[in-house]
Amino acid sequence: MFQKKFLATFAALFLLLAGLFLLYHSNINETVFLDIAADNPIRVSADEQEEGIAVDENNDGSFTVSLPSTFLYRTKTVYFQNTGNEAVQLKLYSRQKKDGDNVIKFSVDIKKITVNGKSYNAKKQTVWFERPYVVSVPAEKEQGLSLTVQYKTKFMLRNIYLPEFITGIAALLFSITVLFVCWREKIEAVLICCEKFAEKFFQKNLPKKMQCLINNYEWDTVIIKKYHAIDGVYRKTFWTVFIILNLVFLYYNVHFLWGNHDWSYLIDGMWGKSSLFNGRYTNYLFNQLLGGRLLPIVNVSFALFGFSFTGILLAYYWNVPKTFFNYLVLSLVVVLNPLVIYWCYFGVDVISHLWLPAIVIFALILLEKKSYFYFFSAYLLFVFAFGIYAPAINTIAIVFLGKIIVMYCFEEQSIQLLFKKVIRTFFCIVLSLITVKVIIHFLIVSGVVWADALEYSVSTNLLGGSLDQFMKLVECSFSHLSDTVPFYDSNVVWVLLIIDIFALLVLFIYQIRYHSLKIFQLFLAVFGVCLLPLAANAVIFILGNDLRLIRVSFYGVIFLFAFFVAVILKSKFVWAKNILIVFLIFLLPMNIYRLYDAQKLWKISFEHEQKVLETVFEKIENSPLYIHDREYQVIVLGNFESNVLTWYKEKRKWNESSFMTMPLFEYHFSYVAKYYHSDLNVNKTYKLYTYNGEVFIAHSKAVDTLLTELVPYFSLLKNMKEWPKNDFVLVQDKYIFINFDNEVLKAILKIMEEKHLENE
Structure with a gap:
C-alpha cells in the first residue's frame, strides 16, 4: 500500500513540475525589442556588465536592441555613440516580433528613458503591441549617450501557445488531484488544525459581528440584510437621483461622445501613472476598475453612480432634517447644475472627478467621529482626493465652512464649543495639504512631474503673496458668482442668486424667532456668509492667482448655492419651503433643458x-x-x-x-x-x-x-x-x-x- 502511494506521489510531483514547465514555456513573450534608428549610422554597444542585451545591426543602418523579458521591473542600460555624424534625432520605438508564424503580442511599461541624465519620457507610457511607443532623443556630433530603460513585460493569456497552456493546466489539475487523494487524511488533519487556530485567532481579534459572519457563512444574506438596514430615505434618494441622472445624460451616454483631451486615452487606454506628469497622482486609479479603457455606457454610468452620493452625504453632513423631500431637493440642486456638463466633456476624467465631491464630503463626515482610525482614514481620503484634482479644496472649504455656519446659527453652539468640534477637521485638512505638497515636491525632484506642469496642481503662493493681490483674489471670488458660460446663462445664475437672498432672509427671521438674535451673533453669521465665496474659490488663495476655469469653479460654486438651499430646508418654516418649491419649479427644468441642449449641440459639433x-x-x-x-x-x-x-x-x-x-x-x-x-x-x-x-x-x-x-x-x-x-x-x-x-x-x-x- 505504501509502495503504491509513493509511486503515485512521485508521478503526481512529476506531472506538477511538467505542468509548471509547460506553463512557463507557453508564454512566447520572450524579448522586448527596442529599435534605435538615425539618419546616419551610429555605433551601438551593450554594457558588458549588463547580461541579456543583444544588439543587431539592420540593413538600413539602424540597430535593434533586444532586452530580456521579465514579469518584474528591471533596468537595463544601452550605450551608443554618434560616431562622426552631424547632430541627429535618434528614434526609439518598440516593434512586434514574430516567432515563426506567431506574432508576439507584448505589453511593456516603460518607466524611464534618460540620455546623459536628462529624462525624455516625462509623461508616461505603457507600450502595447497595437500602438508602438515612439520617442526621439538628440545626439550631438561625437556625443556618447546612455539609454536607461526600466520596464516589465505583462503576462496576458492571449500571449501564449494555447496547446502548451492547456496541457500545462491539465497536468497541474490532475497532479493536484492525485496528491489530494493520496494524502487526503493528512491534508484533512492539517486543515482541521488550521481551522481551530483560525477560530481561536478570530475570537480574540475580530468583532462579534464579523465572527458571526464567518461562522455562519452567510455572506450573501448578510450583505442583503445590511443593504435593507440602510435608512429608507438614503436608499430611495440615491436610486431616484441615480435614475434621474441617467435619464438626463442618456443621449450623451449612448452616443459615446468624447472631448479634445481624450484621443490618446481612447486609443491606448489610461493608466494610474498617466497623470503623474502634472501632479495628479491618483487621477486615473478609478479607471483601473474598468480595465483602464474608455468604454461606452459603463464609464459614464459608473461616474454618475458616484456623483449620486454627493447630495445625500452633503445633507447628512449639514444635518438637514432627514426626509425624502429634503434629501432629494438638495441632491437635485447639486447634481443637475448645468456646470456638470463641463466635466462630462473630459471622458478620461469623468469618473474620478464626479466621484471626487462624495469622497471629500465622506472624509469630512468621518472627522466628526473622535477616533484616530477615522482621523487617519479621512486624512488618506483627502490626500487621495487632492491627487485627483487640487481644486478639491474648493469643495472641502465651502462644505466645511457651511457646516460651521449651520452649527452656529441652528444649533446654538458657542464659539468655544465650535472651536473644539472643528479643530480636528481643520488640522486634518492642513496636514493633508502639507502632505500633498511634499508628495508633489518629491515627484518634481524625481523628474516624474514636469516643472512647468499645470500651475494649480503644483504651485503655491499663499494668499497671493501681497495684500494688493489678496484683495484682487477676494474681488474675483465674488465676481465668480455671476460668471456665465454656455448652458450656464444669466437666467440660471439670477434664479440661484434670488434663492440665496431669500435664504438669507429666512436665516435672519429664524434667528429672531428662535435664538433672540444679538448684534454680535448677527455679525458673526453675516461674516461667515461673506466668507462663503472665498471658500468656494479656496484654490486661488493657495495658488495666488485667479483661475478663470469653470471646471475649477464647479467644485465650489455648486456647493455654495446648495448651502443656501440647505438653510431653507433646515428652517422650520413651511412657507419658506413652499416658496423654495416655486423657485425649484423654474430652476430644475431650466437646468435639465440646458443639459439636454448641451448634449444636442455637442453631438452636432462632434x-x-x-x-x-x-x-x-x-x-x-x-x-x-x-x-x-x-x-x-x-x-x-x-x-x-x-x-x-x-x-x-x-x-x-x-x-x-x-x-x-x-x-x-x-x-x-x-x-x-x-x-x-x-x-x-x-x-x-x-x-x-x-x-x-x-x-x-x-x-x-x-x-x-x-x-x-x-x-x-x-x-x-x-x-x-x-x-x-x-x-x-x-x-x-x-x-x-x-x-x-x-x-x-x-x-x-x-x-x-x-x-x-x-x-x-
Missing part, C-alpha cells in the same frame, strides 16, 4: 468636426508629395472655429477654454492622426496663433526657431488658402501645413520674409 478631420486626412493622403513611411511634423495655423456655438443664442460673460468653445482636435493631433489614418506618423504638432499682433506657439516658447526652419517654405505658404478652400492643407518634405486662419498666416509670412531678407 459630427461636424469629424467631417472636417476626414477632409483634412483625405487631402493629406491624396497629396502627391505624401510619403507613406515618413515621419511628419504638423503645423496648424490658427484655431478651427466650429459654427455650432453660433446657434447658442444666450449671452455669456466669458468662454470656457474647453467643451465646445475649442475644436475636438485641439490636443493630441498625433493620436487623431492614428484614429483617422493609422499609418500616418506624426512626430510633433505645432499650433500657431496670434495675440496682440505677435505670433505664439501653443505650449511652447520656440516660435522663432520654428519660423526660421520654415523660411524655405515661404513661397509655398504664400499661396496657401484658408479652410474650407481646397488648398488649406499642404504637404511638403517632412511638414504638413493646415491653415484655419489667414490672419495667422499673414503674421508668420511677415516674420519669415524678414528672416529671409536677413539671410540674403
Whole structure:
C-alpha cells in the first residue's frame, strides 16, 4: 500500500513540475525589442556588465536592441555613440516580433528613458503591441549617450501557445488531484488544525459581528440584510437621483461622445501613472476598475453612480432634517447644475472627478467621529482626493465652512464649543495639504512631474503673496458668482442668486424667532456668509492667482448655492419651503433643458468636426508629395472655429477654454492622426496663433526657431488658402501645413520674409 502511494506521489510531483514547465514555456513573450534608428549610422554597444542585451545591426543602418523579458521591473542600460555624424534625432520605438508564424503580442511599461541624465519620457507610457511607443532623443556630433530603460513585460493569456497552456493546466489539475487523494487524511488533519487556530485567532481579534459572519457563512444574506438596514430615505434618494441622472445624460451616454483631451486615452487606454506628469497622482486609479479603457455606457454610468452620493452625504453632513423631500431637493440642486456638463466633456476624467465631491464630503463626515482610525482614514481620503484634482479644496472649504455656519446659527453652539468640534477637521485638512505638497515636491525632484506642469496642481503662493493681490483674489471670488458660460446663462445664475437672498432672509427671521438674535451673533453669521465665496474659490488663495476655469469653479460654486438651499430646508418654516418649491419649479427644468441642449449641440459639433478631420486626412493622403513611411511634423495655423456655438443664442460673460468653445482636435493631433489614418506618423504638432499682433506657439516658447526652419517654405505658404478652400492643407518634405486662419498666416509670412531678407 505504501509502495503504491509513493509511486503515485512521485508521478503526481512529476506531472506538477511538467505542468509548471509547460506553463512557463507557453508564454512566447520572450524579448522586448527596442529599435534605435538615425539618419546616419551610429555605433551601438551593450554594457558588458549588463547580461541579456543583444544588439543587431539592420540593413538600413539602424540597430535593434533586444532586452530580456521579465514579469518584474528591471533596468537595463544601452550605450551608443554618434560616431562622426552631424547632430541627429535618434528614434526609439518598440516593434512586434514574430516567432515563426506567431506574432508576439507584448505589453511593456516603460518607466524611464534618460540620455546623459536628462529624462525624455516625462509623461508616461505603457507600450502595447497595437500602438508602438515612439520617442526621439538628440545626439550631438561625437556625443556618447546612455539609454536607461526600466520596464516589465505583462503576462496576458492571449500571449501564449494555447496547446502548451492547456496541457500545462491539465497536468497541474490532475497532479493536484492525485496528491489530494493520496494524502487526503493528512491534508484533512492539517486543515482541521488550521481551522481551530483560525477560530481561536478570530475570537480574540475580530468583532462579534464579523465572527458571526464567518461562522455562519452567510455572506450573501448578510450583505442583503445590511443593504435593507440602510435608512429608507438614503436608499430611495440615491436610486431616484441615480435614475434621474441617467435619464438626463442618456443621449450623451449612448452616443459615446468624447472631448479634445481624450484621443490618446481612447486609443491606448489610461493608466494610474498617466497623470503623474502634472501632479495628479491618483487621477486615473478609478479607471483601473474598468480595465483602464474608455468604454461606452459603463464609464459614464459608473461616474454618475458616484456623483449620486454627493447630495445625500452633503445633507447628512449639514444635518438637514432627514426626509425624502429634503434629501432629494438638495441632491437635485447639486447634481443637475448645468456646470456638470463641463466635466462630462473630459471622458478620461469623468469618473474620478464626479466621484471626487462624495469622497471629500465622506472624509469630512468621518472627522466628526473622535477616533484616530477615522482621523487617519479621512486624512488618506483627502490626500487621495487632492491627487485627483487640487481644486478639491474648493469643495472641502465651502462644505466645511457651511457646516460651521449651520452649527452656529441652528444649533446654538458657542464659539468655544465650535472651536473644539472643528479643530480636528481643520488640522486634518492642513496636514493633508502639507502632505500633498511634499508628495508633489518629491515627484518634481524625481523628474516624474514636469516643472512647468499645470500651475494649480503644483504651485503655491499663499494668499497671493501681497495684500494688493489678496484683495484682487477676494474681488474675483465674488465676481465668480455671476460668471456665465454656455448652458450656464444669466437666467440660471439670477434664479440661484434670488434663492440665496431669500435664504438669507429666512436665516435672519429664524434667528429672531428662535435664538433672540444679538448684534454680535448677527455679525458673526453675516461674516461667515461673506466668507462663503472665498471658500468656494479656496484654490486661488493657495495658488495666488485667479483661475478663470469653470471646471475649477464647479467644485465650489455648486456647493455654495446648495448651502443656501440647505438653510431653507433646515428652517422650520413651511412657507419658506413652499416658496423654495416655486423657485425649484423654474430652476430644475431650466437646468435639465440646458443639459439636454448641451448634449444636442455637442453631438452636432462632434459630427461636424469629424467631417472636417476626414477632409483634412483625405487631402493629406491624396497629396502627391505624401510619403507613406515618413515621419511628419504638423503645423496648424490658427484655431478651427466650429459654427455650432453660433446657434447658442444666450449671452455669456466669458468662454470656457474647453467643451465646445475649442475644436475636438485641439490636443493630441498625433493620436487623431492614428484614429483617422493609422499609418500616418506624426512626430510633433505645432499650433500657431496670434495675440496682440505677435505670433505664439501653443505650449511652447520656440516660435522663432520654428519660423526660421520654415523660411524655405515661404513661397509655398504664400499661396496657401484658408479652410474650407481646397488648398488649406499642404504637404511638403517632412511638414504638413493646415491653415484655419489667414490672419495667422499673414503674421508668420511677415516674420519669415524678414528672416529671409536677413539671410540674403
